[in-house]
Amino acid sequence: MLIDTHREEVDRILAKYPADQKRSAAMPLLYLAQSAYGHITPQAMEEVGGLIGVSSTDVAGLVGFYSLYYDRQAGKRRVQICTDFPCALRGAETFAAALCQKLGVRLGETTPDGEWTVEAVMCLAACDKAPMFQVQDADGIHYHESAGPDQPLTVDQALDVLANYTSAGKGG
């Protein structure tokens, strides 16, 4: 239970909102649940609903609506490659396909060792550094971009970046 394992954070989040509008705390509590459990489980929806006095069905509606809430188990980290229009013009789709091939997965899938889930996402607001991707892990979100228009990020560079995470992860 979040209220047992993360009492302090829960209280801090709830304290931000008036007592009669506890439901406003739904989204930060869901982020907390996501980082605590890796993804948002049905149990987590019920817990959050209980904390703010709304039905778990209503909480589920939020989880379903926002694309950065994950409702199923995935890799330890997510590689999210922007394939929106400007990035696609700079070869992001080819980049994504090649990276997937190297990792042995298709978009949306998780590597067999459970380390990486590769996803194509909408604009990450770094069109001038395309192709680019972000890594989402327990520490937060990290951007990895091309150095400039004439120095596009290569798949090998990307693999090095990813290797750094896993080796650091293993070390730590």
Added chain:
Amino acid sequence: MADNVTLTIDGARVTVPKGTLIVDAAKRLGNDIPVFCYHPKLQPVGMCRMCLVEVGRVQRDRASGQVIVDENGQPRVVMAPKLETACTTPVEEGMVVIGASGRVKEARDDILEFLLTSHPLDCPVCDKGGECPLQNLTIAHGPGQSRFIFEEKFRLAKQLPLGELIYLDRERCIQCARCIRFQNDIVDDRVLSFYERGRHLEIITCSEPGFDSKFSGNTTDICPVGALTTTDFRFEARPWEMNMAASICPHCPVGCNLTLNTRREARSGGQMVIKRVMPRQNEQVNEIWVCDKGRFGHHYASSSDRLTRPLVRRDGKLLEAAWEEALELAAGQLKAAGAGLAGLAGGRLSNEDLYNFRQVVTGLGGSAALNTRMGGAEQTQQVGVGLGTNFAEMGPGTAILVVASDLEEEAPIWWLRVKQAAERGATLIVANGRPTKTDRAARYVIRYAYGQEVATVLGMLVTGSSEAAEALARAENSVILFGREGLDFAGSTALAQACANLLIATNHYGRPNNGLVGVWPDANTQGAWDMGLPARGQAVLPVGATASWIVAADPVGDGEISAEALRAAGFVVVQELFLTPTAQAADVVLPAASWVEREGTFTNGERRVQRFYPAITMKGRPDFQIAAEIGARAGLSVSSHAAQIMLAIAENVPAYAGLTYQKLTEVVKQWPEVGGRDLYYGGASYTNRQGLGVQVPSAAERGADITAGKLAAPPPPARNGLTLVPVTVLYDRSTTFVRSQVMHPYVPRPYVELNTADAARLDIQDGDTVTVEAAGVRVTLTARVDGRAPEGVALMPADLGPAVPAVAGPATIQKG
């Protein structure tokens, strides 16, 4: 008039109240603007875009605010550059709306084409086919051909159960959110939601059990496609092959108007059978809704264990006999008993049954009584709600007191209507010994100790005793709904008198939207009293009874008298649908026709007399006819035709003066329009063509002298240890409900509900087996510990199997 607005829709001028939406204004003209997400009972959301129209507005000078006129002196109207949604746009003075134009047609075609890109064309196997707004509107407006690539059609697994009663077909959903909005806004059971976005949007429920709502069936009526269907009707019949019979729900005192859809079918041996129960519009009673008990609780009528032949006891055994023989025997024995004849009837009978029964029993010199544990009808006859009372009209200026009743469990549709009155601004006061769902909508919640119901209401008579009492006293209109929770006959009678005194003292009776309503245990408890049946006293049979005639009551099964005691009091005639424990103790059992097989009327809690009609092939005989046949054999002449009996009632029961079957069938045009060609708009509820019923006047309205009754507050009950309170649950094991197998997942096993503190003290955990001992009752059942019972109180639902004590009282509860 300043509060009205005149506009032009497709060339026709219409004047409507300010604030009306274009779509409703057009509907009043008979101009059908197609809609999917809009529903006249729900707040508009403008999600489906089907109702796009061209809108022109009167131009005003920006500086002066003056209307700009053209060369003819007419206000200049400028059409908006884009189409607007008719369902979210309120009308304006001088507005011009155009629905019949090429631009609008193109827009509607496009929307339909888009909707159909992710809608399967499985109409031939879809339950909605034939009464489907999408099907109808596609034929009326659709492009006829799709440019969409078939392979990219949206595919998902079919028939996802949302609960035990409702299936979801996600492919068919067009994302209008009518079901979600109904659950959130009308019922306040927030158990449905959207999940995901765009093409992947789907309806989900996370409640336990799934789709946990007592009103879930209504979502299938307002669903504009076949996305939501009931397990009860799924693949059972096509809408166009069924007949319609008007009826009244027999399960509670609300008296919801129903339409029974029937069909003659081979698999039922060529018999007419009920395929489904639909709400029938009566804006003063149930609007266009019905609860799941009413919708799915009809199966007892077609149950295979119905009695069909009379039974006569021979050599100690009940054996089948001919009607003639059984009637002769019964009539002879009942006549011989004379003054020793004790008649007992249940509140599920119609007015005609009860009237004839009383006529025959008293004609033979005996005494007839109503089998009820709740009193107070003398008070509702005196100061019951006035003619024209309508919960839908209550709002600011009205106070509603609900006392000793859990409305959602006892009369579900009244919960909806009371809640909505409170949302419109009525002051809702809820007084009970424990929290109930009604509290959610209440302005004031009064919590009393069980046993203090009468004292609580009498306390409100003291001016300035509480804010709630002040609100009730000062309100322009006040209505009190009283129940029987924790009370026996004497207790509920006293409570009714206290409520009546409060209404009389504050002058809230004898006019519309004022007065008293009984939340009765049966559909026709009020009618039974009106027909002149006094409630029986403590004992089932009066002292000195030498024969008994029991109709639609099961005192043996209810644990109120033993079979031996009943048989010891002489010859026993029982008229029943089933071989109940009481019937098993009888000397003659006469099979009665169920309510869907014959004519009759019920009088609901608001004292509205409503007529129901035969729908399927009769088994047994109507109770009024059996009474007449027994009477005839005993030398009494009473009619055996329902309509004639109503004439006799009208002649002999002052409140019912002037009532005829013709009057009961009168209808007026109701808003919103539903069913038939309007089902795209108001849903599949049936239009009411068979009668809105007639409210009968209270004694106050008939000029009687109304004075407060004498009443002393009872002494506070001694408090030591646990108080066991019998409560009502909607889904119980009563004779007329337990035979609906579709509802079994929702019928709980017998349980007693304990407060956490009490449970801890008794070392009882949730789910433990416990033994309860109270007032002659000793049962073993399951304990529930989920924080709903107040401390010191144990709640035990009635009609789940074990008999419950008649009144709240001390109890001991032990583990094991």
